[in-house]
Amino acid sequence: MEPIQDTAAVIDIRDLNTRFGNNVVHDNVSLTVQPGEIFALVGGSGCGKSTLLRTIILLLQPVSGSIRVFGREVVGLNDEQALPLRRRWGVMFERGALFSALTVTENVSMVLREHTKLSARLIDEVAALKIALTGLPVDAGSKYPNELSGGMRKRAALARAIALDPELLFLDEPTAGLDPLSASGIDELVRSLRDALGLTIMMVTHDLDLLWRSADRVAVLGEGHILGVGTMTELSSSDHPIIREYFYGPRGRAAREQAWKRK
Secondary structure, eight states, X not given: OOOOOOOSOSEEEEEEEEEETTEEXXXXXXXXXXXXXXXXXXXXXXXXXXXXXXXHTTSSOOSEEEEEETTEEOTTOOHHHHHHXXXXXXXXXXXXXXXXXXXXXXXHHHHHHHHOOOOHHHHXXXXXXXXXXXXXXXXXXXXXXXXSOHHHHHHHHHHHHTTTXXXXXXXXXXXXXXXXXXXHHHHHHHHHHHHHHTOEEEEEOOOHHHHHHHOSEEEEEETTEEEEEEOHHHHTXXXXXXXXXXXXXXXXXXXXXXXXXXX
C-alpha cells in the first residue's frame, strides 16, 4: 500500500474527467483545498457539484484524472485501502442520512462503535460532547430524527460527521431546505467548528448568504469546467457571464448587499 503523506494541499485535484454515458460532467477539472480553509463549490443545478464531492469521498470513480487527499492518490482505491483516509474525514450529506430508527445519540454512537474500541460509557460521553458542539439542546440526544426540526436534523448529522474527530469535513448543501433563521445558525456553526476544531471544510452549496458569511474561497463550476476560483469579493467582480449571472441575479445582489452591511 502507498503510504499516506501530508502535503501542502489537503485536497489536490488534477485534470479530473467524469462522464455518465455520453454526458460529460467534469472536463479536466483541477482545484486545490488548503489546510484550515472553508472552501465552497458552487454552480447551477446539475452542474456536477455533488458529483465532484462524491467522487472525492470515493462513492464514484472518475474516467480519468487524479485526486489526492492528505497527499495520497484516492482514485482506484478499494474500500479496505480507503479506510484509513475515511477515518480522517467526516461527511454531512444533503438530507442528513440519519437512521430514522435510531436516536440522535445512537446515530452518533454508531460511528464510534464501528471505528473505535472505546467503552460503552465513554462512547456515550463522546457522543454527548459532539451533540453539544453542534448547538443542540441536551434532550436532543434521546430524540429520533422525525422528532426534530430541519435545522436540528442538520446539526445532528453534523454531530455524526465530527464523531471521529476528523481533520477534513465535507458538507453537501448544509442549509438546503432551511428557513433563513435556521440557515443563519448553520452559517455561524460552520465557522465556529472550523476555528474550534482546526478543521478543513469543503462544502457544496447554492446558499449565497452562507458563501458570504463563511467561505474563504469559492470555486464556480459550470459547463464541466472550473470557471473561476477566489474570494466572494473577487468572484463578484468577475466578467465571466455565468459567474456574473450567478452573483448578480436578485438573490445574489441581496446577499452581497447584506454582506457589505455586515462588514
